[in-house]
Amino acid sequence: MTTPNPRFIHLAALLLGALPLWVSRHLPMVDLPQHLYLISVLHRLDDPTTLYPQLFEARHALTPYLGYYYLVSALNWLLPLEVANRVFLTAYVVGLPLSLGFLLRSLGRPTWPSLLALPFAYGDSFGWGFINYCAALPLTLLCCGLFVRTLEDAPRRRKWMGGLALCLVTVLLFHVQAFGFLALGLPWLLLTTRVPEDTTAQGLAQRLRPRVPALLGVVPGVALFLGWVVLRFGEPPDIQPGAPWKAWGPTFSPQNLAWKGFEQNRAELFDVLANTLRDGSDRWALYGVVAVAVVGWVAGLLRPAATSGLGGAVTRARLLGLGLLALALFFLLPFDIRGYVYYLNTRYAHLAAALLVATAPATVPEWRTPLRWAALACALVLALTLGQGFRAFSREATExxxxxxxxxxxxxxxxxxxxxxxxxxxxxxxxxxxxxxxxxxxxxxxxxxxxxxxxxxxxxxxxxxxxxxxxxxxxxxxxxxxxxxxxxxxxxxxxxxxxxxxxxxxxxxxxxxxxxxxxxxx
Structure with missing residues (x-):
C-alpha cells in the first residue's frame, strides 16, 4: 500500500485552515471596518470624489501598523479591497503553521505538529480584529528559526543573519508586542543552543565569536525598537484619570495598570483560544488538536529520542522553553497599560498554545503518518465549524x-x-x-x-x-x-x-x- 505524501496532507490542512476566510462576504472581526477604512483612505488619499484629501494626510514616519496597511493597499491596485485583505489574512493563517514548521525543523524536531497550530490563528485576537499583531506572529516564529540557524549553520551564517535582521525589523512594522516575546525568546535560544565550534576547553571569547553573527542580526530590530518604544514611553503621558483611551497616571503606576488575577487568567485561558461563536462549536477543533498533541507525547514517552547528556536534554527543551515563556507573559503581564497598550496579556495565549502543542515529539516513526491525518481531521473540523459560523454572521451583517x-x-x-x-x-x-x-x-x-x-x-x-x-x-x-x-x-x-x-x-x-x-x- 502506497504511503500518502506528507506534503499532500500539509497542503490539504492549510487549505482547510484558510477556507473560513473565503466562504462569506463579511468576517466577524471587531476592528476590521476601521482597518479597511484607513486602508481605503491610504489608497485614495488624493481622490477628490471623497472627503479624504480634505481631512487626512500621510504620517511620514515608521509606525507599527505600516506593514499591514501598505501591503493591503498595494494589493488593492490588483484586487478589490476586501479581496486584498482576505489574501493578506490567508497569508497569516497559512503562515502560522508554516513558520512554526520552519522553527521545528531548525530545532531538529519533527514538523508534523505545526499543523496543530491552525486553530490558534483564530480566537480572541482574530475576533477583536488585532490584525497587525496576528500578522506579526508567523514572523515571530520565523525569527526564532532564523536565529537558531544563524547559530548552528556555520557555512551559511551570513545568509541567515541577513534574513534574521530583515525579519526582526518586519515584526516591528506590524506590531511591537510580538517583539516583547522575542526579547525573552531569543536570549533563551542563545543560552540553550550549541554551535558547531563549541568545545569544553574554550574560553569566553572563543565561545562568543561564532555567536556574533546572531547577535548582529538582532541589532537593527533592537535599535528600531528603542527608537520607537523607549522614546514614546519617555514622553510625558496625557494623564486624564477615568477618561477612555487616556493614561490614568504615570505610565507604570498602579493606577495606570489594569491587572487580571492569576485565577481569572487561568479560568479564561482556554476560552481565549476559541471564543468566537456563541454556540461554542469553534472549540471542537481545539479539543481535537489537544488530543492529538497528547497522543504525540504518549508516543514520545513510549520511545523517547536519544539525548547526549544534560546538554542534549537542554537542547531538546528549547521549544518547550519558548512555549513556557509565552505562557508566563500571559499570566504575568497586565491586561491594559492605559493610554499605551490594551489587551496586552491575552495576546500571548495563542502563541503559547501553538508552541506548546508543537512540543509533541512522536518519536515513534510509524505514528507520524496517522498523527498527520489526525491533524488534517482537526483542520477539517475547523473549516466546517468556523465556515458555518462565518456564513451565519455574514447573513446577519447584510444590515x-x-x-x-x-x-x-x-x-x-x-x-x-x-x-x-x-x-x-x-x-x-x-x-x-x-x-x-x-x-x-x-x-x-x-x-x-x-x-x-x-x-x-x-x-x-x-x-x-x-x-x-x-x-x-x-x-x-x-x-x-x-x-x-x-x-x-x-x-x-x-x-x-x-x-x-x-x-x-x-x-x-x-x-x-x-x-x-x-x-x-x-
Missing part, C-alpha cells in the same frame, strides 16, 4: 448593505451604537458600523485609528468632534459634537429615543435594516 444605498456621497457619519453585539458571534462586531458606511461612500466616521500614533495616517487639522469613547454613545452632545455630522447610524435603540424632537425638525430616518437605523439631516 450594513441595506443602509449603504441610503447613504449620500461624502457623508459625515456619527456612529451611535448602543448595541454592537451579534446573535452569532460573541464579539461586538457592529461597534464600528459608521466606518463601513463612510468607506463605501467616501466619507468619514466620527472615530478612526488616524487619531492614534501607530497609524500611518493622521488628520490634517483637528479631529472631527466626537464623544470620548465610541463604546459610550450615551455621552454624545448632539448640539455641539453632533452638529458637524449629516448622517447618524443608530443601533440598539430607536432613533426617537436618541434624537427626540430633532427627528421631526432637523433629522429624518432614511433607512432601517436589521437592528440598525440610518438618520440624515433634512
Amino acid at each position: 450594513w448593505e441595506g443602509l449603504v444605498s441610503a447613504t449620500a456621497p461624502k457623508p459625515r457619519v456619527m456612529g451611535l451604537i448602543y448595541d454592537g453585539g451579534s446573535r452569532v458571534v460573541r464579539f461586538p462586531v457592529f461597534i464600528h458600523s459608521a466606518a463601513v458606511l463612510a468607506r463605501e461612500r467616501g466619507g468619514v466616521p466620527n472615530f478612526t485609528f488616524a487619531s492614534t500614533p501607530h497609524s500611518p495616517l493622521k488628520y490634517r487639522g483637528e479631529m472631527p468632534p466626537t464623544f470620548p469613547s465610541e463604546w459610550r454613545p450615551q455621552d454624545v452632545d448632539l448640539d455641539t459634537q453632533g452638529a458637524w455630522y449629516d448622517h447618524f447610524i443608530v443601533r440598539g435603540a430607536h432613533p426617537s429615543q436618541v434624537f427626540g424632537e430633532r427627528l421631526q425638525s432637523e433629522l429624518v430616518v432614511v433607512g432601517q435594516s436589521g437592528r440598525s437605523w440610518l438618520v440624515r439631516r433634512r
